[in-house]
Amino acid sequence: MSLGAAPTFAFEPSDDMVAVDERARRLIDPGFGRVFTDHMAIIRYSEEKGWHDPRITARQPLQMDPGAAVLHYAQEIFEGMKAYHRPNGGAALFRPDANARRFNASARRLAMPELPEELFLESVRALVRTEKAWIPDNDDGALYLRPFMFASEVFLGVKPSHEYIYMVIASSVGAYFKGGAPSVSLWVTREYTRAAPGGTGAAKCGGNYANSLVAQAEAIRQGCDQVVFLDAVERRWVEELGGMNIFFVFEDGSMQTPPLTGTILPGITRDSILRLARDQGITVREEPYSIEQWKADAESGRLTEAFACGTAAVVTPIGSVKGVDGGFTIGGQSAGPLTQRLRASLVDIQRGQAPDPYGWVEQIA
Known part of the structure; x- marks a missing residue:
């Protein structure tokens, strides 16, 4: 039928x-x-x-x-x-x-x-x-x-x-990340890429995740929690983690996240955070961000927070980044005030502890 x-x-x-x-x-x-x-x-x-x-x-x-x-x-x-x-x-x-x-x-x-x-x-x-x-x-x-x-x-x-x-x-x-750490650490892989223009990066298919596992294993060997991928063409533009999108927070209170150009999964949590942030008066740019600029901004103090987001982990602070070119830390290596605020705003709507002005929640039972 x-x-x-x-x-x-x-x-x-x-x-x-x-x-x-x-x-x-x-x-x-x-x-x-x-x-x-x-x-x-x-x-x-x-x-x-x-x-x-x-x-x-x-x-x-x-x-x-x-x-x-x-x-x-x-x-x-x-x-x-x-x-x-x-x-x-x-x-x-x-x-x-x-x-x-x-x-x-x-x-x-x-x-x-x-x-x-x-x-x-x-x-x-x-x-x-x-x-x-x-x-x-x-x-x-x-x-x-x-x-x-x-x-x-x-x-x-x-x-x-x-x-x-x-x-x-x-x-x-329960919680996606265990161990009680205030933030996660990332390994920047230079050898592997997650997706290329014209590929399946924007689709949620198993092959994308199978492709990420060898890089995730590399991150674990380097003592990090997660891998972060760069673009496949220039190997310098930050794209996403193995299974999460990424945001950067600056000292002027603005935020930035890589744009959806076909190689990054269009996360629903990502989209929700964009909406919440903009409605709270936060300037959010969807623009490319290089690994070199990320390091420079973290070391100068211009970058004050960074976090990953996705359905499984919701919002997860990023505290440190390592790679073959060295490493750097971000803020106090714990959840910054804006990260905490956005996470609370999102979770409170999801769990019915705050009004839902967007019609995002559907009660079914």
């Missing part, structure tokens, strides 16, 4: 659900990305039927033919988003429509079929309604949602698949 504008998901409850007391134990300190819920959403696509058979069903291993196209040609995209506890006991999503639009932008870039926006949204809503009890009830707790789609047709040949599977799984999460 072809799905209409108001999709309904069949519900097939798991017959092996985690016991209530065991679930409570897992939610005490879930970490990030290792505690999964009982159910998942799934929808199938074929050229003959279109999108069909939407279900909420038991989370279970996939049976996949070894000739499935995704295993050979990497047609795969995903999203990352969170559901939060609300003060009234319900649950809510943050800007899910933005995730739906970005998902389809990624699909177009990877030659995959677009998923109707309402179908994406309802798949997430239905799963959160089913799994609301898995949301940790603490300051950093949330239900991390992972919508993804992959090519499932069985063939060997370089062409777009004719069949796809779309799924949403959910994971109970």
